[in-house]
Amino acid sequence: MTQAYVLSFTKDVSVDFPAPDQVVIQTLDRRSTLKGLTPGLVRAITILSSQGASEDELSRQVAETDGESALARFYYYLSIFSKRCMIRYGISCNGKPMATLSPISAHFQFNPGSLDPESKYTLSRFSYLHRENEDPVLESPLSHGKITLHGWMGAAIAAELAGAKTLGSLCDLLKEIPRDAIELFLGMLLAAGFLIEAKPEDPYHGETRTLAQWDFHDLLFHARSRLGRHANRFGGTYRFIGKIDPLPAVKPASSGQTLDLYKPDMEKLEQEDYPFTLVLEHRKSIREYAERPITDRQLGEFLYRTARVKELIKHDVQDVSRRSYPGGGAIYELEIYVNVNACESISPGFYHYCPKNHGLEPLCGPTEATAALFKDAVRSTGLELTPQVLFTIASRFQRLSWKYESMAYNTMLKNVGVLYQTMYLVATAMDLAPCAIGGGNSDLFAEAAALDYYAETSVGEFLLGSKRM
Template structure:
């Protein structure tokens, strides 16, 4: 057990004393420890971890002074148990002021107790990031099972210095009040929480030479770890965190225009009889970027949207309204919106339209303009097509529609919904012998400007190209 750091309980650990039977209960949200026949030294040490801060050696000495050598050994075991449960915070203190604290994020967090090599340089991990939480600076990393709360301006200054490889002794320069001992402890705290890494003699950092980590971008790994369980204790799932505070968005967005086009509605019973088999559609599905000289028609576009994305039913199930559509969605919330950029379509004028899935209509937003041209050109670049695009379908998300219910996983769920909608569109287009192709990326700022939406309330999350299939295509 390292004796360098000041120890304390996490804030969510409660201590309950039961005078009857000399018991003390330590309890977190998911675990409880009961200490029986509690001695004076153990009682004082546990209370010290709750109300004050002390090093492991100070706590062990306190127990030994009051209860004897055997109690000291037993308390050492208790400290190991508390550490294994992820209940202990590790802090660096300077002049009785807290500099920084490592706080476990999971119940199985293990502080590794690595020592700083006095001959080596250390640098901040490229995955580490600072942000403000409840008026405190917090350093986190998707590599770590702990967060570091920086409680003093000197801690922030030390982190800034570690952007470049440093010997811990170098950290004493330019930052007042930082001794070599404090600098070494601070680097050790960050090292044991994977916020810094040892820099090799060739100036490479450990996780840049690790071929697995090298292929992770910062934002991808952070998004992955924070939208999955395992490396955080944030609330996740359907928490309804804004219930009673903010009104939920309606299941269907209001019409964006009074100028509408009623779309063709196919007879589903006829389609069931005439469509190719499901296996045939699955096997023949592919991205097609070559188009027939005769463009897609308004009837084909109407059938495609009807089969892919219409509202089948609307239902009021407290505390919100939900719907049923041809593709699946978490909680039947359906936050995705479809916008159709028509370049060439027989029966529909070029321009930008919003699809009203409940009425199965296209609502006119604008004619061909600079924004629609840029959207089309961006899609062409995204798929590398030489042919002139016929129809671009932009998939947007009303983010708050989903975030109102789901916490931690809202955006990850939106992207999953884009995926299942892509697949539904591919299968419908294949069954209709059209040419479908999903686009790998798009410009969300450009889309928000084209449609006139608030980027943070609704913007694009996917693009899909549709056209008539070249009869010579195999």
């Protein structure tokens, strides 16, 4: 192969030359001054900060300018640049850039080996192509790098690799692309974790047994919503401040008409309630109910103890609140919808819980869609009869994503778990029958509640009823 990877600094690296033998290198988090550099080293760094060159070409330039003895220092600097994720690797074809591999994590390494001409390779099921600004970018939760594609060639090779191919068969299929470029691109895909060797007899299709048990979307979500395997902004970045107004801390009622709910005497409960350890030890999922359904008083007490707003806190940036369960950033994006089948003194129908006024806002009577929500709950829990009350927990997603970047959805799911446990404990303390549900239909819920799926829809479900004593 005559072609080789073109090494250059990533776009986050800028270089300045304050003196003929000095270079100042600025990255996102570090500024380094290299002093006493030989002309060949300055030349190599100049090339890395502009058009780039292959490692052989860079070392040739250093050796020609400074002599062979300067090479050790050149390779030392190159290894430091690579370790600090400052180097990207490009492939050119017919004088034009075709693909660039850039590091996205501190664990990035690029050590391409040679391809076995007999082996068949296929794109990993974790690889995906998406648009970043105006570039198509190949990414994978298995990779510590990303590959920006320039022009059609990389995308054409990737598309053909949906089926297992040898290097030779790929070259036969894509005659317009020079063999060297295809070989380099395959080597890049393989070394960066986008490609696997297809082995027909392998039960895990080129993956490990551990990896085979990951869904594509789960691993991608995990990798991108935790720190480590990406270079995206992370945490409370408030990226929409000044561009989009934050949603209010409490969702405004749409009709203004609410059904007041019973408020328990909390001081009395603090004195007379079951002890905490007894509640914790006796908590369990109960999927059968007493004949007499739950009462409006019990429903009121349950919601009051579980989810009411205790305090609204006004902030210049984003209003928050205090409730009985903890919530990421005190943002409280979760809304509770109450689907009533049987509850004393409350008509069957679909309601939204107003956590500030502690009331139920009637949305509609039983409909086909609300019946379908019950049907899904029955299917998920193996119940024989329609349960008494189904809570659907919905999320006003933008409450969280207005503040948090990369971790908003992840935080929300944790909040759902926190609310589930609070519901379980309160139900146990009240001698009611609770059961969480792991799956529900968010499209169906958005239809039932007449909500915009992207603004607010279901992320959890919970059943409650009267307990058989």
